[in-house]
Amino acid sequence: MHDTTPQFxxxxxxxxxFVNTCMSGxxxxxNPAHVHRVVALANIILDAERALHxxxxxxxxxxxxxxxxxxxxxxxxxxxxxxxxxxxxxxxxTMVRHALVKxxxxxxxxxxxxxxxxxxSYSTETKNPSAxxxxxxxxxLIELAIVQDADRLDAIGAIGIGRTFTFLGAQGTKFLxxxxxxxxxxxxxxxxxLELLEGMMKTETGRKMAQERTERLRIFRGWWEExxxxxxxxxx
Amino acid sequence: MHDTTPQFxxxxxxxxxFVNTCMSGxxxxxNPAHVHRVVALANIILDAERALHxxxxxxxxxxxxxxxxxxxxxxxxxxxxxxxxxxxxxxxxTMVRHALVKxxxxxxxxxxxxxxxxxxSYSTETKNPSAxxxxxxxxxLIELAIVQDADRLDAIGAIGIGRTFTFLGAQGTKFLxxxxxxxxxxxxxxxxxLELLEGMMKTETGRKMAQERTERLRIFRGWWEExxxxxxxxxx
Numbered sequence: 001m002h003d004t005t006p007q008f009x010x011x012x013x014x015x016x017x018f019v020n021t022c023m024s025g026x027x028x029x030x031n032p033a034h035v036h037r038v039v040a041l042a043n044i045i046l047d048a049e050r051a052l053h054x055x056x057x058x059x060x061x062x063x064x065x066x067x068x069x070x071x072x073x074x075x076x077x078x079x080x081x082x083x084x085x086x087x088x089x090x091x092x093x094t095m096v097r098h099a100l101v102k103x104x105x106x107x108x109x110x111x112x113x114x115x116x117x118x119x120x121s122y123s124t125e126t127k128n129p130s131a132x133x134x135x136x137x138x139x140x141l142i143e144l145a146i147v148q149d150a151d152r153l154d155a156i157g158a159i160g161i162g163r164t165f166t167f168l169g170a171q172g173t174k175f176l177x178x179x180x181x182x183x184x185x186x187x188x189x190x191x192x193x194l195e196l197l198e199g200m201m202k203t204e205t206g207r208k209m210a211q212e213r214t215e216r217l218r219i220f221r222g223w224w225e226e227x228x229x230x231x232x233x234x235x236x
Numbered sequence: 237m238h239d240t241t242p243q244f245x246x247x248x249x250x251x252x253x254f255v256n257t258c259m260s261g262x263x264x265x266x267n268p269a270h271v272h273r274v275v276a277l278a279n280i281i282l283d284a285e286r287a288l289h290x291x292x293x294x295x296x297x298x299x300x301x302x303x304x305x306x307x308x309x310x311x312x313x314x315x316x317x318x319x320x321x322x323x324x325x326x327x328x329x330t331m332v333r334h335a336l337v338k339x340x341x342x343x344x345x346x347x348x349x350x351x352x353x354x355x356x357s358y359s360t361e362t363k364n365p366s367a368x369x370x371x372x373x374x375x376x377l378i379e380l381a382i383v384q385d386a387d388r389l390d391a392i393g394a395i396g397i398g399r400t401f402t403f404l405g406a407q408g409t410k411f412l413x414x415x416x417x418x419x420x421x422x423x424x425x426x427x428x429x430l431e432l433l434e435g436m437m438k439t440e441t442g443r444k445m446a447q448e449r450t451e452r453l454r455i456f457r458g459w460w461e462e463x464x465x466x467x468x469x470x471x472x
Binding site: 025027028029031033036037040041043044157158159161162163164165166167168169170171172173181182183186187213216219220223224227228230231232234 | 261263264265267269272273276277279280393394395397398399400401402403404405406407408409417418419422423449452455456459460463464466467468470
């Protein structure tokens with residue numbers, strides 16, 4: 001199914017409504033607005049990569065649908081998902097494929113989107129980086145590279161900073177590190193994960209876009225440390 | 237009661253335990269760590285102002301206790317306060333005075349601290365700015381100026397940015413603006429309130445310290461707008 005056909009447009013619109021419904025109650029770090037930004041970023045990367053590699057065949061339908069559905073089945077939010085009226089099986093490894101087929105997607109498209117969605121996350125990649133390389137380099141699932149980069153761009157820069165603290169607040173006392181619910185937990189997350197994302201970008205376009213946003217994380221962390229040092233220096 | 241006496245130290249320690257207990261469940265935007273930063277900032281401002289105005293008499297005990305207790309009775313969190321075992325009256329206009337007297341503070345000190353605490357907040361000031369000017373300029377409650385500035389410094393800069401988004405996440409769907417729970421609500425808060433605080437600083441020291449932190453808010457908002465514009469430009 002080509003992403004310029006009316007059939008694709010109808011499928012996309014229908015999945016957009018599905019995503020907006022499923023995720024409407026999520027906190028602003030992982031809500032529909034986040035998904036819409038990731039879709040826009042994926043489209044930007046797709047266009048730029050197509051211009052850079054005119055002989056490569058990119059499946060635009062997979063990029064757009066996987067970007068749209070990339071957080072359906074996210075284990076952090078699985079318990080909050082409200083399936084559309086029916087008693088859906090909330091099984092993260094198949095729920096995207098099921099939903100797509102139910103909304104009229106061809107099975108091969110639905111399966112390819114499910115594979116991308118199942119391998120987008122940072123934690124999935126850090127557990128088994130070679131599985132991701134295998135999919136992208138050997139099986140030529142280049143759409144995964146694009147959606148991963150788009151999702152990670154939304155985790156860095158000013159937007160990433162806002163999302164990190166919003167998530168801290170929204171998680172409540174579930175977000176305890178060493179028994180503490182403190183903003184420093186979020187700042188540690190910068191060095192442990194966010195500032196590493198630039199080095200894990202898979203597309204030339206994504207890597208380039210990540211540079212400035214990563215610099216913003218570093219500047220912000222510098223401000224933070226300066227403000228905190230002033231405080232600790234003044235304590236006797 | 238002078239703030240260098242052992243009696244004051246004992247009272248302060250006892251109130252510190254009270255504050256840590258009362259506020260331990262609060263989200264990290266208004267938890268004990270916030271209070272400890274405000275106390276440290278108030279001490280920094282107090283020292284600097286004493287050096288600038290050697291002939292002015294500052295009540296250090298009032299500054300330290302009011303900074304420590306400034307969020308006790310905050311209406312945003314009143315429902316979450318856990319009073320110490322007893323059935324305390326959760327009346328914001330008197331609860332600080334009651335708690336201080338109960339912990340051994342002289343009544344005049346307790347009353348002065350209560351007056352500062354009752355007039356610290358931004359919303360109290362915007363409702364009636366002349367009441368604040370009256371207290372500081374005519375009644376020479378200069379300690380209010382110091383504690384206000386300290387509290388507002390913690391609302392700006394990198395720490396202020398972190399607190400704003402943490403508060404957004406923690407407030408949950410209570411934090412709806414135009415029916416939406418979105419990060420843009422927080423960014424609007426920058427222009428509507430946070431960037432105005434510098435102009436409301438009451439001490440020379442506070443005003444100076446606010447400059448760089450306010451510049452950080454502006455830089456961050458510039459990043460945010462740039463990242464958001466990229467997204468909206470890519471949508472058809």
